[in-house]
Amino acid sequence: MNVDALLVLSFGGPEGPEDVRPFLENVVRGRGVPPERLDAVERHYQHFGGVSPLNARNREIIAAVRERIELPVYFGNRNWHPMVEDTVAEMARDGVRRALVFATSAYGGYSACRQYDDDIARAREAVGEQAPELVKLRHFFDHPLFVAANADAVRAARQTLPAAVRDAARLVFTAHSIPTAADAAAGPPAQGGHRYSRQVAEAARLVAAEVGAEEHDVVWQSRSGPPQVPWLEPDIVDHLDVLHGKGVPAVVVAPVGFVSDHVEVIWDLDTEARERAEELGMGFARAATAGPDPRFADMVAELAAEHLHDAAPRELGDEPGGGCTVNGAPCAVDCCLPARRPVRPE
Incomplete structure (x- = not known):
């Protein structure tokens, strides 16, 4: 070409x-x-x-x-x-x-x-x-270089945790939440929709496999809009409470849903999630974005x-x-149709 x-x-x-x-x-x-x-x-x-x-x-x-x-x-x-x-x-x-x-x-x-x-x-x-x-x-999302960059970021973040909790830290991947109705419309109906959440889960699986993590979680952040509208869950901060209740001593949080740091990453993770982890007495490490x-x-x-x-x-x-x-022609006429969306700063 x-x-x-x-x-x-x-x-x-x-x-x-x-x-x-x-x-x-x-x-x-x-x-x-x-x-x-x-x-x-x-x-x-x-x-x-x-x-x-x-x-x-x-x-x-x-x-x-x-x-x-x-x-x-x-x-x-x-x-x-x-x-x-x-x-x-x-x-x-x-x-x-x-x-x-x-x-x-x-x-x-x-x-x-x-x-x-x-x-x-x-x-x-x-x-x-x-x-x-x-x-x-x-x-x-599944390109080997994208996966490798995220995997090394997870490894580096884990090393910042105290040695006493490092091996027991839970690997938690985050991405921007969207309304569940919008996620259902994300992808051709022939493929069952949910392209966004499925691809995020696949990227998380690939990165977890690359770092040798036997278990990991996929959670969401940055939701907005009226509480009666269902969004992808669980939220990262709520999930920290759940992990604390299970006795998890530390987390490595990897924002695999984001290419680069921006306000939602540094506010939702570096500020709100980190502060909640400190309140719970949990070790907290945030992996870098891949960009x-x-x-x-x-x-x-x-x-x-x-x-x-x-x-x-x-x-x-x-x-x-x-x-x-x-020229902006979508890959399928009925693929990823818009839903009513509240503010998404980035």
Whole structure:
């Protein structure tokens, strides 16, 4: 395939206190989220100076990818600058006619996959006839380099625990919770839906096997919305209470559902979950996300090579993948349909 560039497409995040409210309003536009919910989320961002680390982490990934592929690499976001519409317009001005798109999510589902297709289609429509053809790369939850990076992060985190509890620490994987109805719609009905939660569970299984963990848990974080709406459970903090009741002395928490640290990771895990573990007297270690690992950029180059050089895909798991789209056309008409979604900051 003849390709002129690579576009790294992400969620976006504020880079200063004055950015937080307009960023959140972009995230929830058209969803009817009450202002008091935004107030609560805004406080999380302002706790960290109004800066999400996400854009900085993405720029680091881009710099590493540029060292590995002989293509211009562009950066665009869904909800904050650089906005994807502006980036695609820049690409058109630069003469890019066809580009690959790496979306910074390993999984299927609406917010994790299909909404990036919508972003691509919206950006191309905004640019018009001069918009380049955009081909989104596939999911990578079971790519061996993604698994290896997460596995080494788990090993490193375990070593930070006191020796007395290290071997008995429970391995707990986390990912962003979504409404159960949205998860049921995440995937073609012929495959039984639930693509998002199934792929998260598969990634966790592969990482656990890589580190030799006989047992592990998959839990969820960052839920929002009215309590009467069912979301994927258990929540990480509630799960710590359960483990404490079973006499578990320590945990290694691995945010396998996230590519890079951002406010939800550092608030929900490094702040709330860690504080709860301290209250319970449990040892707590949080594994790093995979994005900063050099193998992550190697993986992006490999995913691009599947299109550039017809390289064979490398996949470890048995769970169906997906994610490759052209110009924002979803991989299946009835795949990962949107559900009514409350605020998801990142």
